[in-house]
Amino acid sequence: MTTGINKKILINGNEAIAEAAILAGCRFYAGYPITPQNQIPEYMSWRMPEAGGVFIQAESELAAINMVFGASLTGTRAMTSSSSPGISLKQEGISYMAGCELPGVIVNMQRGGPGLGNIQGSQADYFQATKGGGHGDYKMPVLAPSTIPEAIEHVMDAFDLADKYRTPVMILSDGILGQMMEAVEFPEYRPKMKLPKKDWILDGAKGRAPRSIFSLMMQNPTILEKHNWKLSEKFKKMEVEVRHETYHTEDAEILICAYGIMGRICKGAVDMARKADIKAGLFRPVTVWPFASDIVSELGKKAKKVLVVELNLGQMVEDIRLAVEDNKKISFHGRPGGAVATKEEVFEKIKELAK
């Protein structure tokens, strides 16, 4: 048993995510091997039975997400994890879960793409995670941790958000965070929000009318539109869950925007800039959907330059462009294909902008 509660242990990001899920009451996990997230199914394979839950090594990522669909509809807290190519396969189930309003947690330890890509950390799935991914009109909360302690917090919160809104929730992390180790102390899990009673689950119609779970609505032409409007109301409500972090933005003339592991690296770059008397600051979205557009819009007004740094060809930068009125201020620095930008590299970009 991993007992990191009230004492520090050294653990990698993948295992920390798995243990956080167990602590949060996740009692069903189905996964499929894919690098760089293999420690999650490996850890779950022994830890989940120990916790009295169900672990299944599924025949595919498709089967795994559909198993999460099945577990979730029994009221069990359920999770699956994968990395980019596998997450593409899971989009079917995610869309169905959104349509059927089933809670569940999906972890994406992103790797380089497109296609089979490589197995290094990446942020190339931002569009897929935040703009739908699967078919149909839906939104889901997406949390992007930048440290292992934050990943633990996010996993615990993800289960609460999933249950509160009856929605799939994604942890959008990457291979770097999955593979690195940090000393962490697991917090004791307590729901941070009031969770509704699960009075919709299927567990046999004993003493009640039968229930059904479905997303097909074609009895008449208006019924699906109504369902979509109802979901839309829910997506609007979910917007209050927006989270962000700012670092030295009070007087920032150069605003760096980065999330996840890149947000953490950019903190180092901001420190280097401050030492060199450059007024740089960092805006780090913690939820990448919902997105803190209002905050970055305000920060963008004050800043002279905005630099967006991502481990891709430029995806979040589109959300920054939508939020920051003066688009001419915005520049982008990206490292695609599993490459990582160092803080020195970002500092060089900051210096160029400060000239």
Add this chain to the structure above:
Amino acid sequence: MKVVYKRPESLKEAANSYCPGCGHGLVHRIVAEVIDELDVREKTIGIAPVGCAVFAYDYFNFDVTEAPHGRPPAVATAIKRCLPDRIVFTYQGDGDLASIGTNEIIHAANRGENITVIFINNANYGMTGGQMAPTTLAGMKTTTTQSGRDVKVAGYPLRVSELLSSIEGAVYIERVTVIDPANVIKAKKAIKKAFQNQIDKVGFSFVEVLSPCPINWGLKPLDALKFVKEKMMDYYKLGVIKDSNGSKESKYSRQSKRRKERNIENEFISAISF
């Protein structure tokens, strides 16, 4: 007054969306009767497919969920593992189970999931308008094989029951049909056994039902029944295809089988250690 025939409690009072002469209604009724007779209605969870039976939750009077096309065995696996004392079954057509869902059905069988699978084989994709299914007979005309299924191009009709019977984890597999009262009685017996097996925790049980689809076959209902009898039953033989629990395999024979397997394993290990 003595009631001799009534709507099973497990069937809702709802008009179904099936075409005249379709076999689904009969199989729904059989499933409902069996669930009533086994007295498990209040702990049954059904999984509807994508296909003609997609609205099964409107007809069955117990908990039913939808599942993406082909995925009911994966969904059922999770439900049964989370709620092992509930009765979980999938109801799938041949597009759902034999085409897009082959991976899910094979692996659910291979894990020996203690679930019941009702597989409707009507040799075409019914809901989408009669396209070729893996089960479509050679030479059979469908909307995507308009000159008849050419096996050299479109492959051979897939015998799913025989395919699954080679899987160790599958316990009971039978093929039945619903083309006449005698066969309906046999079908009910098989379906009841497939549910009883689950109650007895025997393991993966699978009943394939050859079912008429007169509208998409372009046949009158009676001719469709004849088609099942003369064409389908010729290729898809009825009967028990596998029943590894049927003889109530004794503890002794199980032990000796295991011993035999262990010996083979040991021989293999000693063979590779040289």
